[in-house]
Amino acid sequence: MDRGGSAQPLLLARDLRKHFPIAGGLLGRATRVVRAVDDLSLSVEKGETLGVVGESGCGKSTVARLLMRLIKPDRGTMVLDGDPVDQPHGITVNELRRQVQMVFQDSYASLNPRLTIVETLAFAPKAHGLPSAEARARSRDLLAKVGLDPVHFADRYPHELSGGQRQRVNIARALALRPRLVILDEAVSALDKSVEAQVLNMLADLKSEFGLTYVFISHDLNVVQYLSDRVMVMYLGKIVEIGPVDAIYSDPQHPYTRALLSARPSMDPRKRTREAPIQGDPPNPIDPPSGCRFRTRCPFAEGVCAKAEPLLTDTGAQEVACHMRIKGSGHTRAP
Amino acid sequence: MAIQSPSLDLGGGAGVRATPAAQVRGYWQQVGRRLRRDPVTLVCAVVLLLIVASALAAPWLGLADPYKTSMIRRLYPVGSPNHLLGTDELGRDMLSRLIHGGRLSLFMGVTPVVCALLIGGLLGITAGFMGGRVNMLIMRIMDVFYAFPSVLLAISLSGAMGAGAENTLLSLTLVFIPPICRVSESVTTQVRGFDFVEAARASGAGTLAIVRVHVLGNVLGPILVYATSLISVAIILAAGLSFLGLGVKPPEPEWGLMLNTLRQAIYVNPLLAALPGVMIFLTSICFNLMSDGLRAAMDVKA
Amino acid sequence: MLLYALRRLIYLIPVAFGVSLLVFALVHLAPGDPISAIVPSDAPKELVDKLKEYYGFDKPLPVQYGRWLLVTLSGDFGTSIGTGRPVLQEVGSAFGNTIILAIGACLVAFSLAIVLGTAAAYAKSRIVDRLVTSIALVGVSVPHFWLAIVLVIVFSVELGWLPPMGLGPENATGWRLDWPHIKHMILPTIALSVIPLGVMTRTVRSTVKEILSMEFVTALHAKGMNDRQILLHVLKNAAPTCLAVMGLQAGNLIGGSILIETVFAWPGTGFLLNNAIFRRDLPILQGTTLVLAFFFMMLNLTVDVIQTFVDPRIKRG
Numbered sequence: 001m002d003r004g005g006s007a008q009p010l011l012l013a014r015d016l017r018k019h020f021p022i023a024g025g026l027l028g029r030a031t032r033v034v035r036a037v038d039d040l041s042l043s044v045e046k047g048e049t050l051g052v053v054g055e056s057g058c059g060k061s062t063v064a065r066l067l068m069r070l071i072k073p074d075r076g077t078m079v080l081d082g083d084p085v086d087q088p089h090g091i092t093v094n095e096l097r098r099q100v101q102m103v104f105q106d107s108y109a110s111l112n113p114r115l116t117i118v119e120t121l122a123f124a125p126k127a128h129g130l131p132s133a134e135a136r137a138r139s140r141d142l143l144a145k146v147g148l149d150p151v152h153f154a155d156r157y158p159h160e161l162s163g164g165q166r167q168r169v170n171i172a173r174a175l176a177l178r179p180r181l182v183i184l185d186e187a188v189s190a191l192d193k194s195v196e197a198q199v200l201n202m203l204a205d206l207k208s209e210f211g212l213t214y215v216f217i218s219h220d221l222n223v224v225q226y227l228s229d230r231v232m233v234m235y236l237g238k239i240v241e242i243g244p245v246d247a248i249y250s251d252p253q254h255p256y257t258r259a260l261l262s263a264r265p266s267m268d269p270r271k272r273t274r275e276a277p278i279q280g281d282p283p284n285p286i287d288p289p290s291g292c293r294f295r296t297r298c299p300f301a302e303g304v305c306a307k308a309e310p311l312l313t314d315t316g317a318q319e320v321a322c323h324m325r326i327k328g329s330g331h332t333r334a335p
Numbered sequence: 336m337a338i339q340s341p342s343l344d345l346g347g348g349a350g351v352r353a354t355p356a357a358q359v360r361g362y363w364q365q366v367g368r369r370l371r372r373d374p375v376t377l378v379c380a381v382v383l384l385l386i387v388a389s390a391l392a393a394p395w396l397g398l399a400d401p402y403k404t405s406m407i408r409r410l411y412p413v414g415s416p417n418h419l420l421g422t423d424e425l426g427r428d429m430l431s432r433l434i435h436g437g438r439l440s441l442f443m444g445v446t447p448v449v450c451a452l453l454i455g456g457l458l459g460i461t462a463g464f465m466g467g468r469v470n471m472l473i474m475r476i477m478d479v480f481y482a483f484p485s486v487l488l489a490i491s492l493s494g495a496m497g498a499g500a501e502n503t504l505l506s507l508t509l510v511f512i513p514p515i516c517r518v519s520e521s522v523t524t525q526v527r528g529f530d531f532v533e534a535a536r537a538s539g540a541g542t543l544a545i546v547r548v549h550v551l552g553n554v555l556g557p558i559l560v561y562a563t564s565l566i567s568v569a570i571i572l573a574a575g576l577s578f579l580g581l582g583v584k585p586p587e588p589e590w591g592l593m594l595n596t597l598r599q600a601i602y603v604n605p606l607l608a609a610l611p612g613v614m615i616f617l618t619s620i621c622f623n624l625m626s627d628g629l630r631a632a633m634d635v636k637a
Numbered sequence: 638m639l640l641y642a643l644r645r646l647i648y649l650i651p652v653a654f655g656v657s658l659l660v661f662a663l664v665h666l667a668p669g670d671p672i673s674a675i676v677p678s679d680a681p682k683e684l685v686d687k688l689k690e691y692y693g694f695d696k697p698l699p700v701q702y703g704r705w706l707l708v709t710l711s712g713d714f715g716t717s718i719g720t721g722r723p724v725l726q727e728v729g730s731a732f733g734n735t736i737i738l739a740i741g742a743c744l745v746a747f748s749l750a751i752v753l754g755t756a757a758a759y760a761k762s763r764i765v766d767r768l769v770t771s772i773a774l775v776g777v778s779v780p781h782f783w784l785a786i787v788l789v790i791v792f793s794v795e796l797g798w799l800p801p802m803g804l805g806p807e808n809a810t811g812w813r814l815d816w817p818h819i820k821h822m823i824l825p826t827i828a829l830s831v832i833p834l835g836v837m838t839r840t841v842r843s844t845v846k847e848i849l850s851m852e853f854v855t856a857l858h859a860k861g862m863n864d865r866q867i868l869l870h871v872l873k874n875a876a877p878t879c880l881a882v883m884g885l886q887a888g889n890l891i892g893g894s895i896l897i898e899t900v901f902a903w904p905g906t907g908f909l910l911n912n913a914i915f916r917r918d919l920p921i922l923q924g925t926t927l928v929l930a931f932f933f934m935m936l937n938l939t940v941d942v943i944q945t946f947v948d949p950r951i952k953r954g
Contacts, residue, residue: 070536070537093539094539097537097538097539101537102534102537104533104534109529109530110530111531112531112535112548112549112552112553113362113553114552114553115549115552120531123538123544123548124535124538124539127538127539127540127544128539128540157362170534173534176538177538475655476655478652478655479652479655479656480659482652482653482655482933482934483656483892483926483929483930483933484888484889484892484929484933485889485893486889486892486893486895486896487892487893487895487910487930487933490895490910490914491660491910491926492663494663494910494913494914494922495663567777567778574780575782575896578896578899579895579899579914580915581914594782594786601786601790602794605794605795609783609790611783612780612783612784612787616778616780619778619779620775623774623778624774627774
C-alpha cells in the first residue's frame with residue numbers, strides 16, 4: 001500500500017480552513033462565524049507520531065475531523081501518500097477512511113450501547129465487503145491484540161466494561177480496517193492515570209507491530225512528550241510552533257509554548273510557580289485578534305504584532321510563527 | 336388532549352468491571368425481564384388481553400345478536416334475566432354490544448396510531464438523519480398541522496369529510512402523524528450527534544448500513560414508548576368523535592356511539608348510560624399503565 | 638429577547654399561510670359539489686349565485702384561495718348559513734363563553750396540580766406518592782365527556798343539586814358573575830379540568846423530583862437554608878418547564894372543549910362548531926377553525942417567548 005516511499009509524507013494538508021456560522025439576526029442568517037481552523041497546513045511523515053497540543057477551543061478536534069473528512073473544509077486540499085483527496089483524479093473520501101481512522105475521547109459514547117463488542121468491531125469490515133464470519137474472526141484477533149481476551153469480551157456490551165477496556169475496544173475498532181494513519185483525539189484524557197500508562201504503552205507496541213503513523217491530540221503535555229516524535233502547538237485555529245519533540249520541550253521559542261510548558265507543575269519542590277504564566281482570558285474564536293492572534297496575552301506584544309500576522313518560519317530546529325523570530329519583521333527583538 | 340414528548344435515555348452510566356460470561360444480557364432482553372417482573376404491568380397486560388381476546392372472539396362467544404332490536408325489551412336494567420348487563424334504548428343486549436363494541440373501538444384506536452407510527456416515524460427519522468433542507472421542509476409542514484389542537488384538527492377534518500369509520504381512521508391518522516414525526520425527528524437528531532454514529536461514519540460505511548445498524552436500534556425504543564402512550568388518547572378521541580356523531584355510524588356497536596345514543600336514558604337508567612364509558616376508561620387506563628411500565632423498563636441504567 | 642419574539646413571529650408567517658390553506662381546503666374535502674355542501678338543495682337561486690360569486694367556484698383553485706384569503710384578511714369571515722349573522726360575530730361571542738370555562742378549568746387544574754405534584758415529589762411516604770400518581774393517571778385516562786355525563790347523572794339527575802346544562806338560568810342573556818351562573822359553571826369546569834390536572838400533576842411531580850435530586854439543592858441545605866426558602870428556589874427552577882406545559886394545556890382546552898360543551902350545551906366555540914358541522918354551515922366551520930388555530934399559534938408563541946424570559950439558560954437571538 002505504500003506508494004511514494006519513506007520520503008513522501010503520508011498525509012499532506014494545505015491551507016485548511018473551517019469556519020462555523022452562528023445563527024443570529026432577524027432571519028436566522030449567519031451573521032458571525034467561529035473561525036475554528038484558519039489556513040492551516042501540516043504534513044505527517046510516515047511512521048512518526050505527531051503530537052498536537054493546545055488549549056480548549058484552539059481547533060485541535062476540528063483539525064482531526066477535517067483530516068478524516070468527517071467535516072468538509074471550506075477551503076484547502078489534502079493529499080494522502082501522493083493521491084489528492086476528494087478530487088477528480090485522486091481518491092474518494094471513503095477510500096481515505098480505509099486508510100485513516102480515528103479514536104475518540106469519550107470511550108462510552110463512542111460505542112453503540114445496543115451492540116456487542118464483536119458486533120461493533122465487525123461493523124466496519126462488513127460494511128466494506130468482508131464476509132461476516134471473516135469479519136468476526138478478525139475482530140476477535142484484534143481484541144486479543146489490544147489485551148482483551150476474546151473469550152470473555154467479545155459478547156459483552158459496552159456498559160459492562162471499564163473505561164480503560166472500552167478505550168482498548170475503540171483502538172481495536174480503529175485498527176479493524178488496517179489503516180495506515182490513526183488519529184487519537186484526546187484518546188487517553190478520560191482515563192485514570194494508571195490505566196492511561198498501560199494504554200499508552202499498548203499504543204506504542206501496536207504502532208511498531210502494525211507500522212502505523214499516529215496523530216496524537218491532547219492537552220496533556222507530559223503524555224504528548226512521552227509518545228511523540230514531532231509536536232505541533234496550536235492556538236486559535238493556527239499553528240504557532242512545530243518541530244521535533246526534544247527541540248520544542250527543551251527550547252520552546254514561541255511565547256505561548258513557553259507559557260504552556262512552564263505551567264506544568266514540577267515534581268521538584270525547589271521549582272515553585274510564583275505567578276500565572278499567561279495573562280488574560282482565553283479569547284473568542286469568533287473575533288480573533290488582528291495580526292498575531294496571541295498578542296492579547298503575550299508579554300512581548302508590540303505594534304507590529306497587531307498589524308501583520310506572523311507566518312511559520314524555520315528557525316533551525318523548529319518552525320515558529322512569531323515576529324520576534326522573523327528577520328526584519330519590525331519587532332524590537334527580531335533578529 | 337395532551338401529547339407530550341419523552342426524554343431520551345440510552346442507558347448510560349459508569350462502566351463496571353466485566354462480569355463473568357454467564358450474565359451477559361442484551362438491552363431488549365433486560366427490558367423484557369423488567370416488564371415481566373413488574374406487577375402493575377402484568378395485571379394490565381392480563382386485563383387488556385381479556386378485553387382484546389373477547390373482542391376478537393366476539394362472534395363465537397355465544398352472545399346475543401348485537402343488532403337485534405326489540406321495542407318491548409328496551410332499557411332493561413343491569414342484572415335482568417337473559418340480559419346480564421341490561422338492554423339499550425333499542426332493546427339490544429348490552430353485554431353483547433359492549434363486547435362487540437370493543438372490536439370497533441379498539442380498532443379505531445390502535446389502527447391510526449400504527450399507521451401514524453409508520454408514516455410519521457419514517458418521515459421523522461428521515462428528517463432527523465438527513466438534516467438540512469429536507470429536515471426543514473418536513474418539519475415546517477408538520478408545524479402547520481401542529482398549529483391546531485389535536486381535538487380541533489380531528490373534528491374539523493371529520494366534520495368536513497363527513498361521518499363514517501373510514502373517514503375517522505383517516506382523520507385520526509393525520510392527527511397523530513405530526514407528534515410522532517416530531518418525536519422521531521428529535522430522537523434521531525440526538526442519536527445522530529452521538530460519537531458512535533460519528534465513528535460509524537468515520538469507518539466509511541454507507542448511509543443505509545449506518546442507519547440500519549446504529550441509528551434504528553437506538554431510536555425505535557423511545558418512539559415506540561411514545562406511540563403506545565398515544566393509543567389511549569386515540570381510543571378516547573375515536574370514541575369522542577363517535578359520540579359527536581362524526582365517527583362510526585349507527586347501528587354499529589362502538590363505545591363512544593353507545594354513550595351518545597344512551598344519553599337519553601340517563602334519567603331512566605343512569606347506570607346503563609354510563610356502562611360504555613367504563614369500558615373506555617378501563618382500556619385507556621390499562622394502555623397508559625403499560626406505556627408507563629414500558630418507559631420505566633426501558634430506563635435501563637447499567 | 639424582543640428580537641427573538643420578532644424572529645418567531647416572522648417564522649410563523651409561512652405556517653400561518655399553511656394553516657389558512659388547510660382551512661380553505663376543508664371546504665373542498667367535503668364530499669360532492671362544494672356548492673351543495675354549503676347550501677341545501679332547495680335554496681333560492683339568488684343565494685346560490687351570490688355564494689358562487691363570493692366563493693368564486695368557477696375560477697381555478699389558486700385564484701379561489703387568493704380571493705378567500707384577501708376577503709378573510711380584511712375581516713370578513715363570511716356569513717353563517719344557519720343564522721345569517723356575520724361569522725366573526727358568532728365566533729366572537731362564542732369564544733368569550735369558551736374562555737370563561739377555560740379560565741375556570743385552568744385555575745382549578747393548575748393550582749391543584751402544583752400542590753399535588755410538589756407534595757408527591759417531596760413526599761417521603763410512598764402512599765402519598767402513589768395516591769397522587771393514581772389521581773394523575775385517572776385524570777389522563779378518563780374520557781372526559783363520559784365523566785361529564787357521570788357528573789350530570791350524579792349531581793343533576795340523582796341529587797338535583799346542579800343544573801345539567803346551559804350557560805345560565807332560563808331567559809338569561811350573556812354571562813354574569815353571580816351565583817346562578819356559577820352553579821351552571823361548576824360541572825363543566827370539573828369535567829374540563831381533569832385532563833390538564835392529570836398532565837400537569839405528572840409534569841410538576843417529575844420536574845420537581847428531578848430538581849430535588851440536583852446537587853445544588855444539597856448545597857443549599859448544607860448552607861443552612863430552611864425548607865421554605867429551598868422550596869421557593871425549587872419552584873423557580875421548575876417554573877419554565879411547567880409554564881410551557883401549562884400553556885400547551887390551556888391551548889388544548891380552548892381548542893378541544895367541544896366534547897364538554899356538547900354535553901352541557903354550553904354555547905362556546907366547540908358547541909358552535911358542532912352545530913355548524915351538522916348544519917353543514919361551512920363558513921362557520923371555517924371561521925371557527927381559523928380563529929381557534931390562530932389563537933393556539935399565538936398562545937404557543939407567547940409561551941415560548943415568556944419561557945426565554947423566565948429560563949436564563951436558554952440563549953436566543
